[in-house]
Amino acid sequence: MHTIWMREHNRLASELRQINPIWDGETIYQEARKIVGAEMQHITYTHWLPSIIGPTGMNMLGSYQGYNPMVDASISNVFATAAFRFGHSLINPVLQRLNYNFTSISEGPLPLHKAFFSPWRLVEEGGVDPLMRGLFSVPAKLKTPHQTLNSELTERLFEVAHEVALDLAAINIQRGRDHGLPGYNAYRKACDLREAETFDDLQYEIRNEKLREKLKHLYGHPGNVDVWVGGILEDPVPGGKIGPLFRCILVEQFRRLRDGDRFWYENPSVFKPEQLTQIKQSSLARVICDNGDNITEINQDVFVLPKHQNPQLVKCQTLPAINLRFWTECCHVNIFMNIRGCVDERFKSLSRSLVGRQRRAINYSYPSDRHSSFAEQSNSNATINSNPRLDGINEDLEVQGGTEDSMHFSDVYEERIEGLERMLEDFKKEMRQLKRKVKKLEQHCKIGDTSKSKSCVEENGTLRRNEETWSPDECTQCSCKVLACDFLE
Numbered sequence: 001m002h003t004i005w006m007r008e009h010n011r012l013a014s015e016l017r018q019i020n021p022i023w024d025g026e027t028i029y030q031e032a033r034k035i036v037g038a039e040m041q042h043i044t045y046t047h048w049l050p051s052i053i054g055p056t057g058m059n060m061l062g063s064y065q066g067y068n069p070m071v072d073a074s075i076s077n078v079f080a081t082a083a084f085r086f087g088h089s090l091i092n093p094v095l096q097r098l099n100y101n102f103t104s105i106s107e108g109p110l111p112l113h114k115a116f117f118s119p120w121r122l123v124e125e126g127g128v129d130p131l132m133r134g135l136f137s138v139p140a141k142l143k144t145p146h147q148t149l150n151s152e153l154t155e156r157l158f159e160v161a162h163e164v165a166l167d168l169a170a171i172n173i174q175r176g177r178d179h180g181l182p183g184y185n186a187y188r189k190a191c192d193l194r195e196a197e198t199f200d201d202l203q204y205e206i207r208n209e210k211l212r213e214k215l216k217h218l219y220g221h222p223g224n225v226d227v228w229v230g231g232i233l234e235d236p237v238p239g240g241k242i243g244p245l246f247r248c249i250l251v252e253q254f255r256r257l258r259d260g261d262r263f264w265y266e267n268p269s270v271f272k273p274e275q276l277t278q279i280k281q282s283s284l285a286r287v288i289c290d291n292g293d294n295i296t297e298i299n300q301d302v303f304v305l306p307k308h309q310n311p312q313l314v315k316c317q318t319l320p321a322i323n324l325r326f327w328t329e330c331c332h333v334n335i336f337m338n339i340r341g342c343v344d345e346r347f348k349s350l351s352r353s354l355v356g357r358q359r360r361a362i363n364y365s366y367p368s369d370r371h372s373s374f375a376e377q378s379n380s381n382a383t384i385n386s387n388p389r390l391d392g393i394n395e396d397l398e399v400q401g402g403t404e405d406s407m408h409f410s411d412v413y414e415e416r417i418e419g420l421e422r423m424l425e426d427f428k429k430e431m432r433q434l435k436r437k438v439k440k441l442e443q444h445c446k447i448g449d450t451s452k453s454k455s456c457v458e459e460n461g462t463l464r465r466n467e468e469t470w471s472p473d474e475c476t477q478c479s480c481k482v483l484a485c486d487f488l489e
């Protein structure tokens with residue numbers, strides 16, 4: 001997947017360079033990176049998350065209401081150390097590798113323990129396509145009461161690189177303790193689920209009786225259960241892949257990641273509306289198609305098995321794709337100036353900063369972002385009137401000398417002000433031209449202001465005299481009234 005996304009970045013960058021030959025490398029890189037990030041957010045939240053947290057989880061998450069600077073978007077301990085590790089229960093012990101007609105390649109499937117630390121296989125055993133086909137057309141591991149993680153992960157993890165193989169389940173439990181995570185019951189309480197006094201209290205979340213007995217045997221009391229263990233053993237919620245506890249933790253984390261992110265792809269200051277519409281065309285299926293070596297057919301929703309879709313597979317070209325035409329720099333219509341042809345560089349930065357990106361709440365800013373600490377750090381006589389890292393033309397920034405950073409920002413702002421000044425000059429020039437045109441029209445009007453020219457022209461071309469009245473149909477009465485030319489005043 002890393003290879004696929006790296007290629008997607010380069011694919012976008014090449015296309016952006018073609019349509020915007022005036023862009024420099026940095027601009028191309030940053031714009032491609034921004035689009036890839038947006039695609040990932042769109043795919044994760046719109047296509048993937050619903051099948052993990054189910055429809056109720058999506059309702060709990062709610063729709064995007066805009067950036068909230070009071071929301072902390074950082075990752076919680078319990079999310080990283082326990083809840084999001086639910087993914088470990090989805091891993092198959094064997095990676096299927098399929099050729100173009102979805103049968104196994106000659107080298108056969110790859111046991112997981114042989115897949116790690118062997119990048120050469122990617123080069124010598126068919127490239128990325130066979131692995132991709134295996135991932136999008138073969139089901140994930142089914143969690144059973146007898147086996148939550150497959151034994152490749154618990155008995156043979158990284159055995160190629162370690163003298164003694166690792167055990168991912170043991171690592172997760174140990175990592176939770178090492179991070180000081182409270183137990184399963186404590187998080188149940190935090191998530192408004194009833195605290196369990198006996199293991200039978202868990203009968204609605206962990207329906208398998210033998211499993212509850214096993215837990216009782218190992219932990220004695222529900223209050224002792226590790227949060228990763230309790231959470232991963234819960235039965236999945238309807239339409240989802242995780243139980244109610246992990247759903248609660250995921251919903252909270254994914255909401256904060258979205259609402260507390262100034263650069264969230266749907267935040268109106270990040271993309272232009274027409275660009276956002278394009279981003280929303282993206283899908284993981286199309287990304288795989290565009291960046292595989294030769295993938296021509298795929299299931300439209302790669303998170304659902306082909307057999308559950310109709311048609312099962314579609315041709316890659318039929319899938320919606322992002323049209324980068326909306327990133328073409330010279331396509332801005334300048335409403336003020338009626339500019340013919342391309343708009344040059346200065347309008348590019350202006351069009352972006354005109355929207356004005358919102359600031360992060362100062363409480364949640366990094367210390368180095370804050371005015372006072374930045375000024376303290378500076379060993380010069382720099383005077384900073386606002387957060388130097390923030391974008392936007394409205395920010396006041398006065399720098400006399402200063403650190404390398406402050407010099408850089410000063411340069412950027414100077415450049416923008418120069419751009420604005422040039423634009424203002426052009427605007428004045430255009431105004432002068434328009435005034436001259438108006439004057440000419442006035443003169444023309446005066447010359448033609450004879451009784452002969454006092455006439456109206458109907459839409460169908462019929463000429464009507466001033467003050468003439470007529471009825472085009474039974475219900476309409478029209479009259480011609482020629483206004484005096486001095487209306488131009």
Ligand code: HEM
Nearest residue numbers: 079080081084085086087088090091112153168171172175
């Ligand atoms: C072949 C597949 C995978 C393997 C071999 C694997 C293995 C590992 C290992 C060895 C760690 C470090 C554990 C530690 O030292 O605490 C880890 C961490 C983690 N894994 Fe996986 N993992 C796999 C797939 C997944 C998936 C599919 C997900 C989620 C959907 C996931 C979520 C996580 C998370 C959230 C962490 C903690 C990351 C952090 O806080 O730094 N993993 N994984």
